[in-house]
Amino acid sequence: MKQIISQFVPLEEIGEVLPFGNGHINDTYAVTDREGTRRWILQRINHHVFPRIEILQRNVAIVAERMQQRLREAGEPDLERKYLHFYPLLSDPTKNYYYDGERYWRVCRFIPESMSMSELTPEAARYAGEAFGHFEEMLSDIPEGTLGETIVDFHSMPFRLRQLREAVEKDPVGRVAGVRDILEEIDKRADKMLQQERLHEEGKLPKRTIHCDTKVDNVLFDKTGCVLCVVDWDTVMPGYILSDVGDFIRTGVNLAAEDEADLSKIGVNMPIYKAFVEGYLSTAGKFLNPTERSLIAYGGRLMTYMQTVRFLADYIDGDKYFKVHHPEHNLQRTRAQLRYLECLEEKAEEMEALLK
Ligand code: ADP
Ligand code: GN1
Ligand code: MG
DSSP, X not given: OHHHHTTTSOGGGEEEEEEOOOOSSSEXXXXXXXXXXXXXXXXXXXXXXXXXXXXXXXXXXXHHHHHHHHHHHTTOTTGGGTSOOBOOOSSOTTOOOEEOSSOEEEEEEOOTTOXXXXXXXXXXXXXXXXXXXXXXXXXXXXXXXXXXXXXXXXTOHHHHHHHHHHHHHHOTTSOGGGGHHHHXXXXXXXXXXXXXXXXXXXTOSOOEEEOSOOOGGGEEEOTTSOEEEEOOGGGOEEEOHHHHHHHXXXXXXXXXXXXXXXXXXXXXXXXXXXXXXXXXXXXXTTTOOHHHHHTHHHHHHHHHHHHHHHHXXXXXXXXXXXXXSSTTHHHHHHHHHHHHHHHHHHTHHHHHHHHO
């Protein structure tokens, strides 16, 4: 491992390397220097999920540059903790990743004194909302065509439903028989969940540069509950804002974890929802159109539905995409997401009324 890090940081500086974070895709490590004062994040990029590494690493460099510029212009005093910096190779400053013949690696600055918070206070949720709106705003003037799609059709609902259908048809590990009830629930809602693509075709829902993975784990807070940095930029690409508001409602507004086994613990935390929306509108309100505004609560249902579909497709497929911690983990996640979707549906009217 040290041999890999030493492609980015001089070998004599490298101390301890420990697994870090809770992501489902990449392998993340925290690296500390010999004095224990400086840290870096080392990641093995999952190239099965992100086969277009060149595009991916180019995107994150563009995003970093743009954010640095915008934050500097705004006179940000804590610049180093507000965006991700990816280190170049010591041997080739034009490259920000390393291929060891088998796997792909990158190193970025560790955001010091930061933490993920799965349980939020309303105040922290407001800051998170503000931060996502600000993130979208900072990237809003990246010209169309500059950023590539790191995963094609990533948040396309028709694609995700097709993927599930194909998994069901193949049924490679014989799991379909045990999930017929869930498939029925998914089927019932499919038409309603294709609304964003329809609205886009009608010219009512624009594509913008969005984060596309705004789960609560991807927001780093300081000790006082203020947001330092939105991380995990692998999926920053053109998309609909419903993805960003929706994935935060899916994770931050849920009273339980996304894989909660005890379904009775799952529910909608209305004060968190209200604070998040207020925070988001305080920054994104400047550029959202009326259709986007009116669909914020729907975005929560859409992303929860999409995640139900994705976890189930991966379960049926034999757990090839998301890291699992036990054999039935993807099924447990699917059931928890479906339960949360039902909770969001029960609260839909109240959530929509709050938006108005
Ligand atoms: P994955 O794609 O696997 O989710 P992430 O890039 O989200 O990987 O990293 C996993 C976790 O590591 C994040 O959720 C966050 O808690 C933590 N993390 C990532 N980057 C940094 C960083 N630069 N500084 C501190 N913590 C980080
Ligand atoms: C993955 O990378 P991570 O763990 O933050 C996934 C998201 C899912 C999420 C579900 C590239 O996010 O799309 O919503 O798991 N990322 C990718 O927890 O597929
Ligand atoms: Mg992540």
